[in-house]
Amino acid sequence: MTRKNLPKYVYEDRGYLRFIRRSRGQSAMINEDLGTPEFWDHYNRLIKGRDPIVVKRNFEALILSYFENDAYKKLKPRTQADYRKYISHIREIWGEKDPQKIETHHIYELHRANAERWRQANYLVQVMVVLMNHARLIGFLKKEHGNPARGIPLFKQQSEGWEPWPDDVRDEFEKVATSRARLVYELCLGTGQRIGDVLKIRWSHIKGGAYDFTQGKTDKPLWIPLTDRLEDFLETVEKKGLTVITDKDGRPVSYRTVAEEMRKVKAKMEHHDAANYVTHGLRKNATIELYQSGCDDEMVRAVTGHSGVEMLKKYGGMVRQRELATRAQDARNQFEQNKKKT
Incomplete structure (x- = not known):
């Protein structure tokens, strides 16, 4: 529904005109040609509320x-x-x-x-x-x-979500990536955030070796210390504008621009499956690395900002289960050893 240069309360949609005045509950078709005397006569009658109120229930x-x-x-x-x-x-x-x-x-x-x-x-x-x-x-x-759309069984996700990037893909990408694509890669991997939030990172958000921001999707405020790797990498990046990721003139860049650049880099790689790994998969890499480092669910959520355990199961996959099970059994073994000493 568009207004363009139409009179007040008149809207154009799919080639016809409609008068809609919601405060009065008015909705009426205008079949006369725009600007003709017949149009203005009909319009004035509608403004005065003299045409019947017709609201189709569709x-x-x-x-x-x-x-x-x-x-x-x-x-x-x-x-x-x-x-x-x-x-x-x-x-x-x-x-x-x-x-x-x-x-x-x-x-x-x-x-x-x-x-x-x-x-x-x-x-x-x-x-x-x-x-x-x-x-x-x-x-x-x-x-x-009731609501007839409620209760319909949804299709189950056909995989565990976006695949994390394997080491051989990561190694080659790091060697052939453009400077901006590499920066996007390092930020996604280092912060564990969605690409939309990564593109909004400003230099002013990074203070004292940490990234202080609010997630766009969840409105959740987060404060995340930078990894040593990311902090060292950012020291090599020229500050061209307010945001960390910019175009050549220092202006922020769109998601579409960055996505296309990442695709072009992967298209030139020798790895035959490189194109199958999307940027969002780096968020999964970050999640898995946190579990492999011995973090529990709460610690992982503190970094990634995931809303619940179900999402962590998707992103952490079997690595999450193995790491948590290993820690649990280690604790159990320690308990048994302590029992023997007493």
């Missing part, structure tokens, strides 16, 4: 209402963009349908139809939960109907 109206809701406006820009992507798909297939006529089996079929892309399929269901909950709030669904 997904088109539901989606429009949701985008104007505070719950959506408070989402982070990245999340808003993701929601819009999947909501646009729902809008295409069900735009004119009454939400009240959508039942659980319809959403289940939508989910199964996208089975080949399990992440997208699960996200569609999650977005439908949000939309149908909003439908209840604005009276499009009756309370007794």
